[in-house]
Amino acid sequence: MNFKQIHKLALKTAGTIVIFFACLFLIFNFSFDLKIDLPKVIFFLFLFFVFIALIVKLNVEQFSSKKIQNIYSNSSLFKNINFDDDSLKPDIETFFNHVNDIIDRKHEEVDKLLSRDDFRREFLGNVSHELKTPLFTAQGYVLTLLEGSIDDVDLQKKYLDRANKSIERLNFIVKDLDMISKLESGMKLNYETFNIIKLITDAFELLEIKARKRNITLAFDKAYEFPLLVTGDIERIEQVLINLLVNSINYGKENGTSTVSVKLFSKNRFKIEILDDGIGIKNKNISRLFERFYRVDTSRSRGQGGSGLGLAIVKHIIEAHNQEVSAKSKLGSGSTFSFTLKRVI
Numbered sequence: 501m502n503f504k505q506i507h508k509l510a511l512k513t514a515g516t517i518v519i520f521f522a523c524l525f526l527i528f529n530f531s532f533d534l535k536i537d538l539p540k541v542i543f544f545l546f547l548f549f550v551f552i553a554l555i556v557k558l559n560v561e562q563f564s565s566k567k568i569q570n571i572y573s574n575s576s577l578f579k580n581i582n583f584d585d586d587s588l589k590p591d592i593e594t595f596f597n598h599v600n601d602i603i604d605r606k607h608e609e610v611d612k613l614l615s616r617d618d619f620r621r622e623f624l625g626n627v628s629h630e631l632k633t634p635l636f637t638a639q640g641y642v643l644t645l646l647e648g649s650i651d652d653v654d655l656q657k658k659y660l661d662r663a664n665k666s667i668e669r670l671n672f673i674v675k676d677l678d679m680i681s682k683l684e685s686g687m688k689l690n691y692e693t694f695n696i697i698k699l700i701t702d703a704f705e706l707l708e709i710k711a712r713k714r715n716i717t718l719a720f721d722k723a724y725e726f727p728l729l730v731t732g733d734i735e736r737i738e739q740v741l742i743n744l745l746v747n748s749i750n751y752g753k754e755n756g757t758s759t760v761s762v763k764l765f766s767k768n769r770f771k772i773e774i775l776d777d778g779i780g781i782k783n784k785n786i787s788r789l790f791e792r793f794y795r796v797d798t799s800r801s802r803g804q805g806g807s808g809l810g811l812a813i814v815k816h817i818i819e820a821h822n823q824e825v826s827a828k829s830k831l832g833s834g835s836t837f838s839f840t841l842k843r844v845i
Contacts (some may be wrong), residue, residue: 513552513553513556515549517548517549517552518548518549518552631670631673631674634666634667634669634670634673635666635670637662637663637666638662638663638664638666638667638670641659641660641662641663641666642659642663644659645659645660673809677809679809679813680809680812680813680816683813683816683817683820687820689732689733689736689820689821690733690734690735691731691732691733692731692732692733692734693729693730693731693844694729694730694731694732694734694737695727695728695729696728696729696730696737696762696770696772696841697720697724697727697728697762698727699734699737699738699741700720700741700760700762700772702738703738703741703742703745704718704745706742707742707745707746707749710746710749711749711758714749714752714754714755715754715755716748716749716752716753716754716755716756716757716758717756717757717758718745718749718757718758718760719757719758719759719760720759720760720761721759721760721761721775722761724762728762728770728843729843729844730770730841730842730843730844731841731842731844732821732841732842733817733821736817736820736821737817737821737841739813739817740813740814740817740818740839741772741774743810743811743813743814744774744814744837744839745758745760745774746810747774747810747811747837748774748775748776748778748835748837749776751776751778751779751835752776752777752778752834753776753777753778753779753834756776756777756778757776757777758774758775758776759774759775759776760772760773760774760775761773761775764843765840767843768842768843768845769823769840769841769842769843770840770841770843771838771839771840772838772839772840772841773836773837773838774836774837774838775834775835775836776834776835776836777833777834778834778835779831779832779834780829780830780831780832780833780834780835781827781829781831781835782831783829783831786827786828786829789811789827790811790812790814790815790825790827791812811837814837814839818839818840821841821842823839823840823841823842824839824840825837825838825839825840826838826839
Protein backbone atom coordinates (compact mmCIF):
# COMPACT_ATOMS: atom_id res chain seq x y z
CA MET A 501 0.00 0.00 0.00
CA ASN A 502 1.52 3.33 -1.11
CA PHE A 503 0.34 6.92 -0.69
CA LYS A 504 -1.97 6.83 -3.72
CA GLN A 505 -3.65 3.72 -2.34
CA ILE A 506 -4.09 5.38 1.06
CA HIS A 507 -5.67 8.42 -0.60
CA LYS A 508 -8.06 6.17 -2.53
CA LEU A 509 -8.97 4.32 0.65
CA ALA A 510 -9.65 7.61 2.47
CA LEU A 511 -11.81 8.92 -0.37
CA LYS A 512 -13.79 5.68 -0.66
CA THR A 513 -14.37 5.56 3.10
CA ALA A 514 -15.44 9.22 3.24
CA GLY A 515 -17.65 8.77 0.19
CA THR A 516 -19.34 5.75 1.72
CA ILE A 517 -20.04 7.61 4.98
CA VAL A 518 -21.32 10.72 3.18
CA ILE A 519 -23.60 8.65 0.94
CA PHE A 520 -24.90 6.89 4.03
CA PHE A 521 -25.76 10.20 5.72
CA ALA A 522 -27.20 11.59 2.46
CA CYS A 523 -29.50 8.57 2.24
CA LEU A 524 -30.58 9.12 5.86
CA PHE A 525 -31.23 12.77 5.10
CA LEU A 526 -33.40 11.90 2.08
CA ILE A 527 -35.34 9.32 4.08
CA PHE A 528 -36.02 11.81 6.89
CA ASN A 529 -36.80 14.55 4.38
CA PHE A 530 -39.45 12.47 2.57
CA SER A 531 -40.80 10.99 5.80
CA PHE A 532 -41.22 14.22 7.73
CA ASP A 533 -41.39 16.68 4.82
CA LEU A 534 -38.55 18.79 6.25
CA LYS A 535 -37.96 22.20 4.72
CA ILE A 536 -34.12 22.20 4.33
CA ASP A 537 -32.02 24.42 2.05
CA LEU A 538 -30.56 21.91 -0.44
CA PRO A 539 -27.42 23.94 -1.43
CA LYS A 540 -26.51 24.27 2.24
CA VAL A 541 -26.96 20.54 2.73
CA ILE A 542 -24.78 19.76 -0.27
CA PHE A 543 -22.11 22.18 1.00
CA PHE A 544 -22.30 20.60 4.46
CA LEU A 545 -21.99 17.09 2.98
CA PHE A 546 -18.94 18.22 0.94
CA LEU A 547 -17.22 19.59 4.05
CA PHE A 548 -18.18 16.44 5.92
CA PHE A 549 -16.70 14.36 3.09
CA VAL A 550 -13.39 16.30 3.17
CA PHE A 551 -13.25 16.06 6.96
CA ILE A 552 -13.86 12.30 7.00
CA ALA A 553 -11.34 11.75 4.17
CA LEU A 554 -8.63 13.67 6.07
CA ILE A 555 -9.34 11.83 9.30
CA VAL A 556 -9.20 8.43 7.61
CA LYS A 557 -6.05 9.33 5.67
CA LEU A 558 -4.18 10.61 8.72
CA ASN A 559 -5.20 7.65 10.87
CA VAL A 560 -4.23 5.07 8.25
CA GLU A 561 -0.88 6.80 7.64
CA GLN A 562 -0.15 7.03 11.36
CA PHE A 563 -1.15 3.41 11.92
CA SER A 564 0.98 2.19 8.99
CA SER A 565 3.93 4.33 10.05
CA LYS A 566 3.91 2.98 13.58
CA LYS A 567 3.61 -0.62 12.45
CA ILE A 568 6.36 -0.35 9.85
CA GLN A 569 8.59 1.61 12.24
CA ASN A 570 8.16 -1.12 14.86
CA ILE A 571 9.13 -3.75 12.30
CA TYR A 572 12.22 -1.77 11.25
CA SER A 573 13.20 -1.07 14.86
CA ASN A 574 12.64 -4.52 16.31
CA SER A 575 13.93 -6.74 13.54
CA SER A 576 17.64 -7.43 13.13
CA LEU A 577 17.02 -8.00 9.42
CA PHE A 578 16.78 -4.23 8.89
CA LYS A 579 19.74 -3.18 11.02
CA ASN A 580 21.79 -2.26 7.92
CA ILE A 581 19.05 -0.01 6.48
CA ASN A 582 19.69 3.63 7.33
CA PHE A 583 16.74 5.99 7.79
CA ASP A 584 15.47 8.65 10.18
CA ASP A 585 12.01 9.03 11.70
CA ASP A 586 11.09 11.96 9.46
CA SER A 587 11.92 10.10 6.28
CA LEU A 588 10.10 6.91 7.31
CA LYS A 589 6.92 6.71 5.29
CA PRO A 590 3.96 4.35 5.54
CA ASP A 591 4.82 2.88 2.16
CA ILE A 592 4.14 -0.85 2.27
CA GLU A 593 5.53 -1.21 -1.23
CA THR A 594 8.92 0.15 -0.12
CA PHE A 595 8.81 -2.10 2.92
CA PHE A 596 8.24 -5.17 0.75
CA ASN A 597 11.03 -4.04 -1.57
CA HIS A 598 13.33 -4.05 1.45
CA VAL A 599 12.04 -7.48 2.41
CA ASN A 600 12.67 -8.79 -1.12
CA ASP A 601 16.20 -7.36 -1.05
CA ILE A 602 16.83 -9.13 2.25
CA ILE A 603 15.41 -12.39 0.88
CA ASP A 604 17.69 -12.11 -2.18
CA ARG A 605 20.71 -11.51 0.08
CA LYS A 606 19.77 -14.48 2.26
CA HIS A 607 19.44 -16.66 -0.83
CA GLU A 608 22.94 -15.59 -1.89
CA GLU A 609 24.27 -16.36 1.60
CA VAL A 610 22.63 -19.79 1.54
CA ASP A 611 24.12 -20.49 -1.90
CA LYS A 612 27.55 -19.47 -0.64
CA LEU A 613 27.19 -21.67 2.44
CA LEU A 614 26.10 -24.61 0.28
CA SER A 615 29.06 -24.11 -2.06
CA ARG A 616 31.38 -23.90 0.95
CA ASP A 617 29.84 -27.07 2.32
CA ASP A 618 30.47 -28.82 -1.02
CA PHE A 619 34.02 -27.48 -0.98
CA ARG A 620 34.47 -28.64 2.62
CA ARG A 621 33.32 -32.17 1.77
CA GLU A 622 35.57 -32.28 -1.28
CA PHE A 623 38.48 -30.90 0.71
CA LEU A 624 38.04 -33.40 3.55
CA GLY A 625 37.82 -36.21 1.00
CA ASN A 626 41.03 -35.05 -0.63
CA VAL A 627 42.80 -34.68 2.72
CA SER A 628 41.71 -38.17 3.73
CA HIS A 629 42.93 -39.62 0.44
CA GLU A 630 46.24 -37.74 0.48
CA LEU A 631 46.99 -38.78 4.07
CA LYS A 632 45.93 -42.41 3.64
CA THR A 633 48.07 -43.05 0.54
CA PRO A 634 51.53 -42.53 2.14
CA LEU A 635 50.32 -43.88 5.47
CA PHE A 636 49.12 -47.19 4.01
CA THR A 637 52.23 -47.42 1.83
CA ALA A 638 54.55 -47.03 4.82
CA GLN A 639 52.42 -49.43 6.86
CA GLY A 640 52.57 -52.01 4.05
CA TYR A 641 56.37 -52.01 3.90
CA VAL A 642 56.70 -52.14 7.71
CA LEU A 643 54.24 -55.07 7.96
CA THR A 644 56.11 -56.91 5.20
CA LEU A 645 59.32 -56.52 7.18
CA LEU A 646 57.66 -57.67 10.41
CA GLU A 647 56.31 -60.77 8.68
CA GLY A 648 59.81 -62.06 7.96
CA SER A 649 61.47 -59.90 5.33
CA ILE A 650 63.44 -58.10 8.02
CA ASP A 651 66.00 -60.90 7.94
CA ASP A 652 66.81 -60.08 4.31
CA VAL A 653 69.34 -57.22 4.52
CA ASP A 654 68.73 -56.03 0.94
CA LEU A 655 64.94 -56.01 1.31
CA GLN A 656 65.25 -54.45 4.74
CA LYS A 657 67.12 -51.43 3.38
CA LYS A 658 64.88 -51.05 0.32
CA TYR A 659 61.61 -51.33 2.23
CA LEU A 660 62.73 -49.05 5.05
CA ASP A 661 63.86 -46.48 2.48
CA ARG A 662 60.47 -46.60 0.74
CA ALA A 663 58.62 -46.41 4.06
CA ASN A 664 60.72 -43.39 5.00
CA LYS A 665 59.82 -41.63 1.74
CA SER A 666 56.13 -42.22 2.42
CA ILE A 667 56.51 -40.82 5.93
CA GLU A 668 58.36 -37.79 4.52
CA ARG A 669 55.49 -37.16 2.12
CA LEU A 670 53.02 -37.50 4.99
CA ASN A 671 55.07 -34.98 6.94
CA PHE A 672 55.03 -32.55 3.98
CA ILE A 673 51.24 -32.76 3.80
CA VAL A 674 50.76 -32.15 7.52
CA LYS A 675 53.21 -29.21 7.54
CA ASP A 676 51.57 -27.63 4.50
CA LEU A 677 48.07 -28.09 5.96
CA ASP A 678 49.27 -26.40 9.12
CA MET A 679 50.73 -23.58 7.03
CA ILE A 680 47.45 -23.01 5.15
CA SER A 681 45.52 -23.09 8.43
CA LYS A 682 47.77 -20.38 9.88
CA LEU A 683 47.56 -18.26 6.74
CA GLU A 684 43.77 -18.47 6.68
CA SER A 685 43.51 -17.52 10.34
CA GLY A 686 45.63 -14.42 9.72
CA MET A 687 49.30 -15.23 10.10
CA LYS A 688 51.31 -12.12 10.96
CA LEU A 689 53.68 -11.07 8.18
CA ASN A 690 57.04 -9.50 9.00
CA TYR A 691 57.50 -6.82 6.36
CA GLU A 692 61.00 -5.74 5.40
CA THR A 693 62.83 -4.39 2.38
CA PHE A 694 64.96 -6.84 0.38
CA ASN A 695 66.51 -7.40 -3.03
CA ILE A 696 64.25 -9.75 -4.99
CA ILE A 697 67.10 -10.63 -7.40
CA LYS A 698 69.26 -11.94 -4.57
CA LEU A 699 66.34 -13.92 -3.11
CA ILE A 700 65.75 -15.58 -6.49
CA THR A 701 69.47 -16.37 -6.77
CA ASP A 702 69.39 -17.99 -3.32
CA ALA A 703 66.38 -20.08 -4.38
CA PHE A 704 68.30 -21.22 -7.49
CA GLU A 705 71.15 -22.42 -5.26
CA LEU A 706 68.78 -24.29 -2.92
CA LEU A 707 67.16 -26.13 -5.85
CA GLU A 708 70.26 -26.68 -7.95
CA ILE A 709 70.58 -30.40 -7.11
CA LYS A 710 66.87 -31.04 -7.67
CA ALA A 711 67.01 -29.30 -11.07
CA ARG A 712 70.17 -31.20 -12.04
CA LYS A 713 68.36 -34.56 -11.61
CA ARG A 714 66.16 -33.63 -14.57
CA ASN A 715 68.94 -31.67 -16.27
CA ILE A 716 66.91 -28.46 -16.03
CA THR A 717 68.70 -25.10 -16.03
CA LEU A 718 67.49 -22.40 -13.63
CA ALA A 719 68.18 -18.97 -15.09
CA PHE A 720 67.18 -15.32 -15.29
CA ASP A 721 65.78 -13.95 -18.54
CA LYS A 722 68.58 -11.35 -18.55
CA ALA A 723 71.39 -9.98 -16.43
CA TYR A 724 70.14 -7.78 -13.60
CA GLU A 725 72.99 -5.44 -12.72
CA PHE A 726 71.23 -3.46 -10.00
CA PRO A 727 69.24 -4.52 -6.94
CA LEU A 728 65.46 -4.47 -7.35
CA LEU A 729 64.05 -3.65 -3.94
CA VAL A 730 60.64 -4.89 -2.78
CA THR A 731 58.84 -5.05 0.55
CA GLY A 732 57.26 -8.15 2.10
CA ASP A 733 57.85 -11.06 4.43
CA ILE A 734 61.13 -12.38 3.04
CA GLU A 735 60.68 -15.92 4.44
CA ARG A 736 57.20 -16.27 2.97
CA ILE A 737 58.23 -14.83 -0.40
CA GLU A 738 61.16 -17.24 -0.49
CA GLN A 739 58.67 -20.05 0.11
CA VAL A 740 56.58 -18.75 -2.82
CA LEU A 741 59.64 -18.75 -5.10
CA ILE A 742 60.68 -22.25 -4.02
CA ASN A 743 57.18 -23.67 -4.49
CA LEU A 744 56.86 -22.17 -7.97
CA LEU A 745 60.37 -23.23 -9.01
CA VAL A 746 59.81 -26.78 -7.71
CA ASN A 747 56.57 -26.86 -9.69
CA SER A 748 58.48 -25.65 -12.75
CA ILE A 749 61.18 -28.31 -12.29
CA ASN A 750 58.67 -31.11 -11.75
CA TYR A 751 56.57 -30.29 -14.79
CA GLY A 752 59.14 -28.72 -17.08
CA LYS A 753 60.75 -30.53 -19.99
CA GLU A 754 63.82 -32.62 -19.22
CA ASN A 755 67.00 -30.91 -20.48
CA GLY A 756 64.95 -27.71 -20.54
CA THR A 757 65.07 -24.35 -18.77
CA SER A 758 63.08 -22.65 -16.03
CA THR A 759 63.35 -18.91 -16.59
CA VAL A 760 62.63 -16.20 -14.04
CA SER A 761 62.02 -12.57 -14.98
CA VAL A 762 61.31 -9.45 -12.93
CA LYS A 763 59.32 -6.78 -14.73
CA LEU A 764 57.87 -3.41 -13.83
CA PHE A 765 54.15 -4.17 -13.50
CA SER A 766 53.09 -0.66 -12.44
CA LYS A 767 54.68 2.39 -10.88
CA ASN A 768 54.58 0.76 -7.43
CA ARG A 769 54.80 -2.95 -8.23
CA PHE A 770 57.11 -5.55 -9.75
CA LYS A 771 55.87 -8.69 -11.46
CA ILE A 772 57.92 -11.88 -10.99
CA GLU A 773 57.36 -14.57 -13.64
CA ILE A 774 58.51 -18.21 -13.62
CA LEU A 775 58.39 -19.72 -17.10
CA ASP A 776 58.97 -23.39 -17.97
CA ASP A 777 59.10 -25.13 -21.33
CA GLY A 778 57.08 -28.19 -20.31
CA ILE A 779 53.99 -29.78 -21.82
CA GLY A 780 51.70 -26.97 -20.66
CA ILE A 781 48.21 -27.09 -19.16
CA LYS A 782 44.79 -27.28 -20.76
CA ASN A 783 42.85 -24.03 -20.51
CA LYS A 784 39.96 -25.69 -18.60
CA ASN A 785 42.34 -26.62 -15.75
CA ILE A 786 44.02 -23.23 -15.25
CA SER A 787 41.26 -21.71 -13.10
CA ARG A 788 41.61 -24.55 -10.56
CA LEU A 789 45.40 -24.69 -10.30
CA PHE A 790 45.53 -22.85 -6.96
CA GLU A 791 42.96 -25.09 -5.28
CA ARG A 792 44.16 -27.37 -2.50
CA PHE A 793 45.05 -30.87 -3.71
CA TYR A 794 43.95 -30.14 -7.26
CA ARG A 795 46.13 -32.06 -9.70
CA VAL A 796 46.04 -31.71 -13.48
CA ASP A 797 47.82 -35.01 -14.02
CA THR A 798 47.16 -37.22 -10.99
CA SER A 799 49.53 -40.05 -11.84
CA ARG A 800 52.44 -37.79 -12.70
CA SER A 801 51.82 -35.46 -9.75
CA ARG A 802 51.99 -38.26 -7.21
CA GLY A 803 55.10 -39.57 -8.89
CA GLN A 804 56.75 -36.20 -8.30
CA GLY A 805 55.92 -36.31 -4.59
CA GLY A 806 55.01 -33.21 -2.62
CA SER A 807 51.85 -32.42 -0.70
CA GLY A 808 49.65 -31.11 -3.49
CA LEU A 809 49.31 -27.86 -1.53
CA GLY A 810 52.21 -25.86 -2.96
CA LEU A 811 50.22 -23.60 -5.28
CA ALA A 812 47.46 -23.11 -2.68
CA ILE A 813 50.11 -21.89 -0.22
CA VAL A 814 51.52 -19.56 -2.88
CA LYS A 815 48.07 -18.04 -3.39
CA HIS A 816 47.48 -17.54 0.33
CA ILE A 817 50.86 -15.91 0.92
CA ILE A 818 50.64 -13.52 -2.03
CA GLU A 819 47.05 -12.53 -1.25
CA ALA A 820 48.05 -11.98 2.39
CA HIS A 821 50.47 -9.36 0.97
CA ASN A 822 47.50 -7.80 -0.89
CA GLN A 823 49.13 -8.74 -4.19
CA GLU A 824 48.12 -10.81 -7.21
CA VAL A 825 49.07 -14.30 -8.37
CA SER A 826 48.16 -15.84 -11.72
CA ALA A 827 48.95 -18.58 -14.20
CA LYS A 828 48.81 -18.87 -17.95
CA SER A 829 49.68 -21.76 -20.20
CA LYS A 830 49.33 -23.15 -23.67
CA LEU A 831 49.24 -26.88 -24.17
CA GLY A 832 52.56 -28.00 -25.63
CA SER A 833 54.26 -24.64 -25.02
CA GLY A 834 54.96 -24.53 -21.30
CA SER A 835 53.45 -22.53 -18.43
CA THR A 836 54.05 -19.20 -16.74
CA PHE A 837 53.27 -18.52 -13.09
CA SER A 838 53.54 -14.96 -11.86
CA PHE A 839 52.98 -12.82 -8.78
CA THR A 840 53.38 -9.18 -7.88
CA LEU A 841 55.22 -7.47 -5.03
CA LYS A 842 55.25 -3.91 -3.78
CA ARG A 843 58.19 -1.98 -5.19
CA VAL A 844 60.41 0.17 -2.98
CA ILE A 845 61.11 3.39 -4.84
